[in-house]
Amino acid sequence: MTDESDAAAERPTPEGPYRRVLLKVSGEALMGDGQFGIDVDVCDRIAGEIGDAIDQGVEVCLVIGGGNIFRGLTGAAKGMERAQADYMGMLATVMNSLAMQNALERQGYDTRVVSAIPMVTICEPYIRRRAMRHVEKGRVVIFAAGTGSPFFTTDTAAALRCVEMGCDALFKGTSVDGVYSADPKKDKTAKRFDDLSYQHVLEKNLKVMDAAAVSLMRENDIPIVVFSIREKGGFGEVLAGRGVCTTIREV
Numbered sequence: 001m002t003d004e005s006d007a008a009a010e011r012p013t014p015e016g017p018y019r020r021v022l023l024k025v026s027g028e029a030l031m032g033d034g035q036f037g038i039d040v041d042v043c044d045r046i047a048g049e050i051g052d053a054i055d056q057g058v059e060v061c062l063v064i065g066g067g068n069i070f071r072g073l074t075g076a077a078k079g080m081e082r083a084q085a086d087y088m089g090m091l092a093t094v095m096n097s098l099a100m101q102n103a104l105e106r107q108g109y110d111t112r113v114v115s116a117i118p119m120v121t122i123c124e125p126y127i128r129r130r131a132m133r134h135v136e137k138g139r140v141v142i143f144a145a146g147t148g149s150p151f152f153t154t155d156t157a158a159a160l161r162c163v164e165m166g167c168d169a170l171f172k173g174t175s176v177d178g179v180y181s182a183d184p185k186k187d188k189t190a191k192r193f194d195d196l197s198y199q200h201v202l203e204k205n206l207k208v209m210d211a212a213a214v215s216l217m218r219e220n221d222i223p224i225v226v227f228s229i230r231e232k233g234g235f236g237e238v239l240a241g242r243g244v245c246t247t248i249r250e251v
Contacts, residue, residue, distance in 0.1 A: 011138065012057040016240040018168045020059040020135065023050065024158035025173045027065035027096055029229045037068060038099050046173075047103035049235040050140060054109060058239060059135050061165050062142045063158040064100060066092030072150070086150035090117060093154060097144035098122065104140055111140040116148030116157070128164050135165055152212070159213035163220050170222060171238065172209065173229025178246035179208045197251045208248070223249040 025046065032039030050060050069092035075085030094115055101111045112134045113123035123144060124130070134141045146157040155172075162170045179201070182190040198218035202211055208226055217224050227238045227245035237243030 012055075014057045014239070016058075018058060018239060020061070020165065020167050021053075021169050021171055021239070022061040022063065022158055022162040022165065022167045023171045023173060023235065024063045024155065025065070025100075025229055026175075027068035027071075027092065029068075029173060029175070030064070030096055030099070031068045038096065040099075040103070043099050043103040044107070045232065046229065046235075047100060047107055047109070049233065050104065051107050051109050052236050053239055054138065054140065056236075056239075059138065060140050061135060061161060061167060062097075062100065062140060063154055063161060064093055064096040064142070064144075065154040066090070066096060068092075069095060083150035086146075086152075087117075090145040090148070093146060094119065094123070094144040097142045101142055109140055110138070111142060113142045113144055115144040117145040132165060141165075153210050155209040155213040156216070159209070159216040162222060163216060167222065169225055170217060171225045171227065171235065173235065174208075174226060175228065175230055177228040177231065177234075177244045179206055179226050179248070193246050195251050196246060196248045198248060201248055208246075214248070217248070218250075221250065223247050 030038050030042055032042040053060055066089045070088050072086035072089035076082040097113045101113050104111045114126045114131050115123045116126045118125040131141050143161045146152060146154050147160060158170060176184055178192045179196060180190040180192050184190040198214055201208060201214050225238055225245050225247050227243055228234050234243055238245045
């Protein structure tokens with residue numbers, strides 16, 4: 001029988017600078033070209049790119065939003081009580097996490113879904129040391145249900161889990177290939193940044209992640225890499241240091 005430490009030693013050395021990362025994917029990314037729900041083909045593609053990273057020796061943690069099913073802020077804006085609406089949004093992230101777990105495991109990758117809201121029938125409760133052990137064993141750990149508390153976004157949950165798991169970077173997969181000075185879909189003159197400081201993002205109120213998430217990354221000196229998850233192969237390219245992206249760090 002192979003010792004776990006020997007198995008870890010046999011993993012290939014990652015091509016890029018990152019050994020362990022957290023990938024944050026928006027719920028909307030799972031819709032594909034649809035207007036609602038989960039596109040299985042998109043899940044399979046993203047799972048394949050995560051699998052490629054694992055094959056190259058990168059340890060991957062994952063947080064998925066829930067906006068393709070239910071968004072707490074939208075519900076609150078329509079008159080729902082905010083905390084209740086946020087809990088509904090957390091349940092949406094669990095559904096997306098189970099879908100991604102299924103996609104990964106159908107491709108042969110070992111995963112664990114861990115939830116900040118206990119629901120032991122379908123996934124593990126979040127226990128930091130247990131989650132860390134899963135990561136060390138090479139499993140993809142999918143963190144569901146946000147922080148488990150209302151009034152916090154899944155961006156903040158991603159930043160928190162990134163720090164707790166000792167990740168080298170937080171990769172945020174979006175619908176555009178980085179951070180722009182304005183919405184590039186509306187303003188053709190918008191400029192894309194290659195590098196930004198945490199302070200610039202906060203001062204200019206750039207809508208890449210909420211302020212709590214950016215501040216947590218700054219306090220722990222962990223870079224945020226923003227790239228297009230819709231670009232086929234984009235995750236692997238930015239992991240290797242070649243892809244188009246914006247890196248947010250101390251500059």
